[in-house]
Amino acid sequence: MMEDQPHSLTSVCLIVLSSDYPVEMVEVEQEEKSVLLPFKVTEEDDISQDVKVEWKRQNMIVHVYQNNEHQHLLQDQDYRDRTEMNEDPHRTKDFSLKLKDLQLSDHGGYTCTVYNKDGYILLQKVVLLNITVLQVEMVEVTQGEKSVLLPFRIKDDLSLDVTLLWRHEKVTVHAYQRGQNQSVLIGQDYEGRTEMKKDPLNNKDFSLTLKDLRLTDRGVYTCTVHNKDGHMLLQKAVTLSVREYQLEMVEVTQGKEFVLLPFKIKEGFTQDVKVEWKHKNKMVHEYQIGKDQCHLKDQDQKQRTEMKKDPLNTKDLSLTLKDLHLTDSGVYTCTVYNKDGHMLIQKSVTLSVRVPEVQMVETVKGVQSVLLPFTTDIKIQDVTAEWKHEDRKVPQGRAEMKKDPLRTGDFSLTLKDLHLTDSGVYTCTVYNKDGHMLLQKSVTLSVKEYQLEMVEVTQGKEFVLLPFKIKEGFTQDVKVEWKHKNKMVHEYQIGKDQCHLKGQDQKQRTEMKKDPLNTKDLSLTLKDLHLTDSGVYTCTVYNKDGHMLLRKSVTLSVRVPEVQMVETVKGVQSVLLPFTTDIKLQDVTAEWKHEDRKVHIYQRDQNQSYIQRRTEVKNEQIKNGDLSLTLKDLHLTDSGVYTCTVYNKDGHMLLQKSVTLSVRGECYSCLSTLQILSEKDPIKQPVMQVKSKSNQITFIVTSHVQVHWYSTCE
Numbered sequence: 073m074m075e076d077q078p079h080s081l082t083s084v085c086l087i088v089l090s091s092d093y094p095v096e097m098v099e100v101e102q103e104e105k106s107v108l109l110p111f112k113v114t115e116e117d118d119i120s121q122d123v124k125v126e127w128k129r130q131n132m133i134v135h136v137y138q139n140n141e142h143q144h145l146l147q148d149q150d151y152r153d154r155t156e157m158n159e160d161p162h163r164t165k166d167f168s169l170k171l172k173d174l175q176l177s178d179h180g181g182y183t184c185t186v187y188n189k190d191g192y193i194l195l196q197k198v199v200l201l202n203i204t205v206l207q208v209e210m211v212e213v214t215q216g217e218k219s220v221l222l223p224f225r226i227k228d229d230l231s232l233d234v235t236l237l238w239r240h241e242k243v244t245v246h247a248y249q250r251g252q253n254q255s256v257l258i259g260q261d262y263e264g265r266t267e268m269k270k271d272p273l274n275n276k277d278f279s280l281t282l283k284d285l286r287l288t289d290r291g292v293y294t295c296t297v298h299n300k301d302g303h304m305l306l307q308k309a310v311t312l313s314v315r316e317y318q319l320e321m322v323e324v325t326q327g328k329e330f331v332l333l334p335f336k337i338k339e340g341f342t343q344d345v346k347v348e349w350k351h352k353n354k355m356v357h358e359y360q361i362g363k364d365q366c367h368l369k370d371q372d373q374k375q376r377t378e379m380k381k382d383p384l385n386t387k388d389l390s391l392t393l394k395d396l397h398l399t400d401s402g403v404y405t406c407t408v409y410n411k412d413g414h415m416l417i418q419k420s421v422t423l424s425v426r427v428p429e430v431q432m433v434e435t436v437k438g439v440q441s442v443l444l445p446f447t448t449d450i451k452i453q454d455v456t457a458e459w460k461h462e463d464r465k466v467p468q469g470r471a472e473m474k475k476d477p478l479r480t481g482d483f484s485l486t487l488k489d490l491h492l493t494d495s496g497v498y499t500c501t502v503y504n505k506d507g508h509m510l511l512q513k514s515v516t517l518s519v520k521e522y523q524l525e526m527v528e529v530t531q532g533k534e535f536v537l538l539p540f541k542i543k544e545g546f547t548q549d550v551k552v553e554w555k556h557k558n559k560m561v562h563e564y565q566i567g568k569d570q571c572h573l574k575g576q577d578q579k580q581r582t583e584m585k586k587d588p589l590n591t592k593d594l595s596l597t598l599k600d601l602h603l604t605d606s607g608v609y610t611c612t613v614y615n616k617d618g619h620m621l622l623r624k625s626v627t628l629s630v631r632v633p634e635v636q637m638v639e640t641v642k643g644v645q646s647v648l649l650p651f652t653t654d655i656k657l658q659d660v661t662a663e664w665k666h667e668d669r670k671v672h673i674y675q676r677d678q679n680q681s682y683i684q685r686r687t688e689v690k691n692e693q694i695k696n697g698d699l700s701l702t703l704k705d706l707h708l709t710d711s712g713v714y715t716c717t718v719y720n721k722d723g724h725m726l727l728q729k730s731v732t733l734s735v736r737g738e739c740y741s742c743l744s745t746l747q748i749l750s751e752k753d754p755i756k757q758p759v760m761q762v763k764s765k766s767n768q769i770t771f772i773v774t775s776h777v778q779v780h781w782y783s784t785c786e
Contacts (some may be wrong), residue, residue, distance in 0.1 A: 086763040096774070097305055104174060109199040111184045119162045119777040123194065124187040127155070127169050129180055137161060149627050156676055171201075179203040204307055208292075210565065212313045218414050221287060224278040224295050233300040236279050238266070246274060249387045271519040282312070303640055323424045326511065328396050333421040335389040335406050335639040343384060344411040348389050349377070351404050357391055359383060370395055393423070399509050401425045401677070428541050434518045435490060442490060444515040446483040446500045452510060453478065456503045459485050463495050487517070508509055520623065526627045531727060533601050538626040540611050548589060549616040554582070554596050562596055564588060575600055576658065586653040602726045604629045632728050644706050649715045649731040651699040660726065661719045662689070662700050667712050672701055674729060711735045726769045736783060 100107040109127070112121065125137040133568050135155040136143040142157065156170040166323040167184055179201055186195040194268040213220045222238075236248040238347045246266040267281040278295055288314055297306040333349075349357040356368045357377040363383075366375040387762060389406055389741040400423060407418045435442045444493045457477065459466050483500055495518050500510040529536040538554075561573040563583040566589075571580035583597045594611055606629055613622040640647045649664075664672040664687065672687040673680045688702040699716055718727040746748075 073096075095200065097200045098176065099202045099204060101204050106170055106172040107174060107201065108168045108170060109182050109184075109201065111169070111197045111199070112653075113165045113195060115165070117165065117166050117195065119160055119165060119186070119194075119324070120188070122189040123162055125157070125161060125184065126187070127182060127184050129186050134171075134182065136534070138479050139696050168767075169397070169588070172201060187202065187565065203302075204304060208309045208311060210311050210313065212315065213394070214415070218285075219283040221291050222280045222282060222295075222312065224280070224308045224310070226276045226278070226306065230273055230297065230305065231496065232692050233298070234273070234305065235298045236272070236278055236293050236295065238293060240289070241291055244281075244291075248278075254339065261707065275630050277306075277509070281521050281780055285314055287785075289315075299605070320419070320421045322421055323426060324396060325398060326398055326425050330392055330394040331396060331423065332421065333391045333393060333404050333406075334390070335419050335421070337387045337389060337417065339654050340387055341384055341408060341416065342410075345384070346409045347379075347383065347389055347406065348409070349379075349404060349406050349710075351400075354633065356393075359389075359548045368393075396425050398425050398512050427737070431513075431515045433515055434520065438501060441486050442496050443487040444485040444487060444500075444517065446485070446513045448481045448483070450512060452502065452504075452580075454505045455510065457483050457500060458503070459498060461494070463497050483513075490519050493624065495620055525624070525625055525626045525766070526629070528631060529601060531601060531603055531630050531632055535597050535599040535602060537556065538596045538598060538609050538628065540596070540624050540626070542592045542594060545592055546589055546613060547615075549619065550589070551614045551616075552584075552588065552594055552611065554584075556605075559608055561598075561609070565596075574599075601630050602724070603630050603632075603728055604726070616729050632730065636731045637734070638704060638731055639736065641736050642706055642708050646702050646704040647699040647706060647733065649703060649714050649716075649733065651701070651729045651731070653697045653699070653726065653727060655697065657694065657697060657718065657726075659721045662694070662699050662716060662718045663719070664689075664714060668715050671703075671714070706735050707737050708737065713766070 073246065096110060098107060098109060100131050101123060121140065123138075124307055125135075127134040127136075128634050132148040132150065133146055134148065134151045135157060136146045137157055144152065147155070154172045156697055157168070158164050158166050162168050167186065169182070171178060171185065184195075184197050184199070185193055187193055189461045200642060203347060206728045208225065211220060233250065235615070237244055238246040240262075245262045246268060247267060265283045267283070268275055268417075269275060269279065270669060280293070280295070281287060293310045293312055295306075295308050295310075296304055298304055311405065322333060325681060332610050343361050345360065348355060349358040351368075354367075356366075357566070358365045358367065359379055364379060366377045368376045370376055372711050375397075376394045380386060380388050380390065380392070383389050387409070391404065391406070393400060393404075403420050405420045407417065407780065408416045410416055431445065433442060433444060455478070457473070459471065459473075466485070466487070468490045472488070474484060476478065477483045483502070485498065485500065487498075496513055497516050499512060501509055504510055525539065527538060533736050550565065552564040553560060556573075559572075560649060561571075562584060563572065564568045564584055569584065571582045573581045575581055579600075581599045583599070585591060585593050585595065588594050594613070596609065596611065598605060598609075608627050609625060610625045617620055636650065638647060638649060659676075662674040663670065670682045672682065673688060674689050674691075677691055679691065686704045688704070689699060690702075693700070701712060701714065713730055714734050715728065715730045717725055720726055
């Protein structure tokens with residue numbers, strides 16, 4: 073806090089004027105942007121349009137209005153662009169002048185004279201402008217201190233008929249007048265909280281004491297002294313800064329032997345101060361010369377707090393807290409008071425005592441029992457242990473703890489006959505005989521029910537049904553969610569049937585049947601199938617509290633529709649590897665590979681061959697769904713599996729097809745035999761056999777077959 077300094081009277085402008093013309097005083101603070109020098113005439117005054125209005129200060133022309141115009145060129149240079157008058161002053165009979173961009177040198181007397189066309193004075197008025205400069209002082213204090221002094225002392229004597237006002241921003245907080253010294257109540261914010269010394273005029277001390285400090289008390293406090301005529305004689309401003317407590321965070325795990333709540337100070341105190349550590353407004357430790365007292369003890373009366381020796385000289389007021397409990401969490405406040413009980417400094421430390429671990433236990437509905445583990449090495453006696461599921465007690469008859477947990481330190485819980493609704497957080501809390509929490513542990517139990525079903529479909533099909541019919545109905549306030557790879561694809565509840573999966577044209581790709589809760593059919597229809605649609609789809613039903621009631625998973629397999637075989641002979645000019653689709657393709661990339669090597673790419677109407685321009689895909693056919701590849705100048709090494717994959721603009725695979733190409737050596741007398749065997753037939757009898765002397769045979773086979781091809785020369 074700054075030391076009180078005497079302050080002199082604010083300067084007053086003295087001007088000797090004739091008493092024939094009216095005089096008015098105007099006061100304004102230097103910080104104001106503008107001020108109005110008033111001059112309005114009465115209705116009885118007859119003002120013609122040919123008058124001249126002239127504002128002057130000493131010998132300087134401030135503003136001139138003549139011939140219905142403002143004569144800015146006649147102004148003194150100091151007032152250019154700083155004055156304004158009404159546009160039509162003779163009609164409004166308002167000759168007031170607005171002075172902008174105030175400067176300290178603007179204080180003084182301003183004279184407004186109204187002349188007729190012959191130069192005779194019709195009207196005249198003098199305005200005394202007093203620009204006050206606030207004396208500003210800074211005072212800093214910390215929230216929670218008992219009081220603070222806003223200083224204001226003067227040198228000169230003042231008459232006894234003055235009025236003194238203290239204001240905070242624009243609110244009057246204290247007034248003094250003719251012996252009446254009172255705290256002004258504005259919304260009771262300052263009731264009983266302000267005080268001035270007795271007989272401030274004789275003591276020349278207008279300082280204000282503000283008690284019971286709050287953060288909202290910060291801001292500018294202005295003390296103004298007026299004489300009996302209401303003119304300001306003195307003024308001072310004090311800026312009060314109310315700081316919040318120093319706040320520090322300390323985290324520790326439950327079960328640790330001790331923790332340090334740090335508080336080191338820069339400047340020392342006199343030896344007559346008092347140091348108090350409090351937790352939730354309760355004293356935990358107290359220190360002053362000759363007294364170092366712990367107020368926090370455990371069950372066997374051992375002291376749980378400790379301060380370092382000679383903390384005032386070492387400037388270390390830190391507190392050590394021992395034998396930590398969960399209930400020790402919270403804000404600890406250290407306050408230093410002087411001998412008069414005024415707060416000198418304060419700091420707050422927030423202590424967080426955390427549960428050491430959160431354990432996950434997973435099981436499946438129908439399992440006979442599951443163990444929720446909780447063991448401790450801490451020796452405890454005369455305690456109560458309570459297990460809760462969320463905020464509810466665990467069900468009687470289905471829960472069991474081991475015998476003699478106090479001796480073994482094993483508070484684990486066995487839960488039997490598991491239901492889906494048993495999922496959630498289970499918390500075990502250990503209380504002492506006084507009801508204070510000593511230990512706590514949480515275990516998250518997940519009881520899953522994966523009804524697993526397989527659905528296979530061929531790529532290119534318009535839709536597929538992921539079935540989920542239930543036996544028992546639900547209340548109407550449940551929520552149904554279908555997810556694929558942890559992403560929401562469809563959501564249903566009363567008043568909301570929303571698809572989250574859309575195609576490139578923003579068409580919805582999922583659909584549930586109408587009124588699924590009443591029909592007990594939660595099946596999902598998936599449309600416009602892609603290869604990337606393969607995977608596990610999970611449907612979960614939640615109640616209104618978000619607890620899972622039922623769940624089912626469906627594994628969808630979207631297969632490539634066919635494996636096509638093409639055979640040809642070395643030396644043939646070209647061969648076609650066919651791939652056509654009915655799906656409309658836009659903004660896609662088609663990539664042909666031979667085994668794992670790229671041979672051709674089509675993208676954005678551009679074709680690129682990777683094997684010496686021996687491949688070709690026709691642009692005009694792609695728009696019609698024809699992605700067939702022409703392979704030219706055939707070699708024996710061209711044999712193998714060719715795969716065409718179609719990606720959308722985001723890189724997701726839409727379609728895929730494989731073609732097996734067999735390039736044989738030239739033989740004009742060879743008889744080719746094709747046998748197709750069923751993998752499901754243990755005897756492996758051919759289901760089809762073809763013989764041909766043709767150099768090329770094209771055929772289509774389905775899955776679960778073996779293809780044998782061999783040639784014999786005649």
